[in-house]
Amino acid sequence: MSQISRTLLVSAAAMSLALTAAACGKAGSSSSSSSASGSVAASSLSGKVGLLLPENQTTRYEKFDKPFFEAKMKELAPSVTVDYANAAGSAATQAQQVTTMINAGVKVLVVDPVDAAAIKASVVAASTKGIKVVSYDRLSQGPADAYVSFDNIKVGQLQGQGLLNVLGSKATPTAKVVEIDGDSADPNAADFKSGFQGVVKGKVDLAYDASGLWKADVAAQKAAAAINQLGAGNIAAFYSANDGMAAGIATSMKNAGISNLPLTGQDAQLDAIQRIMVGTQSFTIYKAYQPEADAAAQLAVDLMSGNSISSLATTTKTNGSGNKVPSDLLTPVLVKADNVKDTVVKDGLYTVAQICTSAYAAGCKANGLS
Template identity: 30%
Template sequence: MLNSIKKNLSKLATGTAMSMLAVGYAAPAMAEDLVVMLLPENVNARWESQDAFFFKKAMAGLAPDAVVEVFNANNDTAAQQRQAEQALTRGAKVLVVIPIDGEAAAVIADQAEEAGVPAIAYDRMMQSANTDFWVQADMFATGAAQAKHVVDRTEKGDTLVLLKGSPTDPNAGVIAAGQMSVLQPLFDSGERVMGYENWTPGWDPAIARRSMEQALTTLNNNVQGVVSSNDGNAGAAIAAMHEQKGLVGNVPVTGLDCTVQALQLILLGEQTQCVWRPFEEMATVTAKVTAALLKGEDATSLTQGTVTNAAEAEIPFVPVDYYEAVGTDGVAYVIEKDLSVSKEAVCDGVASDTDFCKS
C-alpha cells in the first residue's frame, strides 16, 4: 500500500470549506506534495500550539517543498470525516490524523487506502486495518504512573476519585486500563476505596468539574486522592475542591500533558503530578515518516514493532518516551525540554509569587 502513493491522484479541487477551517493560513489551490494534519478539537491547546506547530516546523526542514495544512474538527466526527474527504479530493499525499473517535476515524483510513494515500494515526489510534503507522507514547504506562503516584501519597482505606478521559478517545481507555492495573488489586483488598469514577466526554473540563462536584457531594468530601487522566480534568477537580475546606493541597491530583496551567498548579502545590510527552519529538518523528512516504521510501526503519488495534490489525508503531513531572524539579524539566513552554508563561499570574518564579 505504501508504494501506492506514487500513483497519480486527481487534480486538486478548489474550494473554501477547508481553508475556512485551516489553522493559521488559507489553503492553496494546488500543491505538488500536499500533507494534511487533522486535529480533533480545541479544548486542549496543545494540538495547535504544540503538535501542529512542531509538525509544520519539522516538515519545513525535512520536506521544504511540501505544503502542510492543518484543520481542526472541533470535536465533530462528521466534520473530521469531511475534512479528510476534501483533503483526498484535493490530492493530499499523506494524512496525519488525530481522531476524535478512533472507531469513527476508521472510515478515514479506509478512504485513504482507496485513494492510495498513507494514513498516520498520531497520538490516537484509528481502529482500521488500513492505518499505516501509529505514533504514541506508552499510554498504559502513563496511566499506571498516575495511579502509582496517588497510591504512594495515600494510606490504607483512603478513598479515591477517578476522572477518566473521553469515552470516544482510544487513548482514554488505555490510560484507564493502566490506572486499574495498579488500583484494582488495592480496591479488591480494601487497601484503597473506589469512591467515584466517571468518564469525561470530549475531555471537557466543565463535565469533569461536575463529576468532581458530584463525587464530593456523594462522598461528603471524604476524598484523599484524585486519579485524573489529563490536566484539564485535574484543573477541574482542583476548582471543585476549592469550594470546600481542607482539600486543595492535601489531596494528590494527577494529570497528563503538563500544560502551563498544570505547571502553575504544581508550583502552587495544588496539582501534584503530570505526565509529559515530548510533543516536539512526536511531531518530528511523524514528519520523518511523512517525508519518507512523500519520497516513496520505506519508513519502517523508524518503527519499533507493531501494535494490535481494535480491528485486530498489526499497525507499525513509532514510540516516544514520557516523563513524570513532580514538584519544582518536574516543572523545571518541562520548561527546559518543551520549547512551547517558557518560565515567563508559567510564572505569569497566580504562580508569580512562588519561590520557583522568584529565583
C-alpha cells in the same frame, strides 16, 4: 510494550517556544531515531500532506503539535504543502475534513482521530485512493500505515504510582479515590485507565469512577457529584486523566472547601505546571510534543517517498479493527514541583517567567524556580 532508548536531536523550531537540544533518555525519548531514514529525495518531494487534529480545548494541539509538525515538514520536504484542519471535537466534522483532503489530492494523511472507531470509514476511503495514513497520538481503526504516540499504558502506570507516592501512608484499601477518566471514544483513554487501575487497584478504594470526556466543565460536574455522593471529608484523592479536566476538578474541590488532597493530570499544560507550583495539583505527565510531531513528519515523508519506515516504527500496535500498525512509541515522564526545571523548562516548553507570574511567584520561589 518493548522500547529501546534513543537519542533525540531536538532542533529549534521556527517559533518562540522551540525546544532545546534533547539528551539521551530525557522526556519524550523514542524507540528509534527521528532523523532522516535515507530519504535522499525528500527535498525534491512535492504535493500535499494533510494534518487533522481532534480538538482545540486542549492547548497542546494548536500551540505545539501543529507548528512543530509544520516546521519539521518544511525542514524535511520544503516543497510539500501541509493542509491543516481541526475537528473541534466533532467526529462528523473530522470525517468531512478527511473527505475534503482526499478530494484535494493529499498524498499522506496524518490523523489524530476524535473517535477511533468512527474514523475507520475515512481511513478505508483514503487507503482505497492510495493515500497513506499516519495515526497521530491516538490509534485509529482501519488500515493505517503507521502510528506515532507515547506508551499510553505507561502513562497510566506513572499516574497510578505517582498517586500512591503522594498518598504515602494514606494509601490504604479503604482510602476513597475519585477517578475521572477520558473519553471512551479515544482508545488512549482506555490505556490510561488500564495502566492506572493496574497499579492502584487493591491499594486504594476507587469509590467513584466516571468519564469527564476530556472537558473541564464535564469533569467539574463529575467531581462535584462525587463530592456530594461520598462527602468531602471522606475523599483521599482525585485522579484526573489529563490537565484540562484537572482544572475543572480543582475548581470543584475549591468550591467544596477541599484542599491539600492529591490531584493528578497529564499533558504538562502551563496552568497545570502553575497549579503544581502552588500545590493544588500534585503532578502531570509530560509527553514532549516536538519529538512526537517530528516523528510524524518523518513518517509522512518516508511514506510519501516510498521509503521504509522500519527504522522509526520499531514495534506494532493492533488497533480496534484488528489491523497491526507499525508504531513508534515514545516515553512519558512524570513531572512534579522538584523536576519542573529539568523537564519542561529545560526543554524550552515554558520559560520561568511564563510559569512564575505574580499569582504563582511564591510557589515558584518555594520550589526553587524563581
